[in-house]
Amino acid sequence: QVHLVESGGGVVQPGRSLRLSCAASGFTFSNYALHWVRQAPGKGLEWVAVISFDGNLKYYADSVKGRFTISRDNSKNTLFLEMSSLRPDDTAVYYCARGLDPINRLFDYWGQGTLVTVSS
Amino acid sequence: QSVLTQPPSVSAAPGQKVTISCSGSSSNIGNYFVCWYQQLPGTAPKLLIYDNNQRPSGIPDRFSGSKSGTSATLGITGLQTGDEADYYCGAWDGSLNTVVFGGGTKLTVL
Numbered sequence: 624q625v626h627l628v629e630s631g632g633g634v635v636q637p638g639r640s641l642r643l644s645c646a647a648s649g650f651t652f653s654n655y656a657l658h659w660v661r662q663a664p665g666k667g668l669e670w671v672a673v674i675s676f677d678g679n680l681k682y683y684a685d686s687v688k689g690r691f692t693i694s695r696d697n698s699k700n701t702l703f704l705e706m707s708s709l710r711p712d713d714t715a716v717y718y719c720a721r722g723l724d725p726i727n728r729l730f731d732y733w734g735q736g737t738l739v740t741v742s743s
Numbered sequence: 744q745s746v747l748t749q750p751p752s753v754s755a756a757p758g759q760k761v762t763i764s765c766s767g768s769s770s771n772i773g774n775y776f777v778c779w780y781q782q783l784p785g786t787a788p789k790l791l792i793y794d795n796n797q798r799p800s801g802i803p804d805r806f807s808g809s810k811s812g813t814s815a816t817l818g819i820t821g822l823q824t825g826d827e828a829d830y831y832c833g834a835w836d837g838s839l840n841t842v843v844f845g846g847g848t849k850l851t852v853l
Contacts, residue, residue, distance in 0.1 A: 658842070660788075660842075667745065667829075667831065667844060667845075667846045667847040668782075668788065668831050668844045668847070669844070670833075670841060670842035670843070670844065673842070682840050682841060683841075684841055685839075685841075718787055718788070723793060727775050727835035728775075728776050728778075728793065728794065728835070729776070729778045729793070729833055729834070729835065730778075730790070731793065732790070733787045733788055733789070733790075734787065735786075735787050736787055
């Protein structure tokens, strides 16, 4: 079955960087787009970014554009989110999600999430 | 402020039916498929409806989706206490080239 496991979360100071990973199994990773979605404590869902199956197409939310970079390693079935210039309002649980095809059909399976806390 | 508009909360008695609305625009719901996600307390969201009205395998037919113009609706019949959760609609926005969500609707089964 489809399995997505995020890691790399933790407490980080404002202005610093952090890299999240999402390890996938149970499906042909290189055939699917992948998304990051976040949820601040007690708040709703906020989409962060998407990367196409081959890594050639990437889209970002305005709130993270220029600070976050989505990437993938199809040889290792792993998705990444490189986050820099972190701000307190980036504090959230970050989920990775498997995309439906094409990208504009959103996503089906989600991971369990990893918590990022930006605080001094 | 979410791009898609949902009521903050709805409630109904066990066994009854409830609907949750999701309003958008021609940039999103009007021209793209809608998904609905259920988030039980303390868990990750789960796909309930995709392509406006399709249920993934394992989702009971008590859950249904529909779309008309720039609005979508999630329907839940035969309400159970286990349906108490937050429900989110989502769609692609072709003007922003992003995914947009509703603010979420908290369902209470009285």
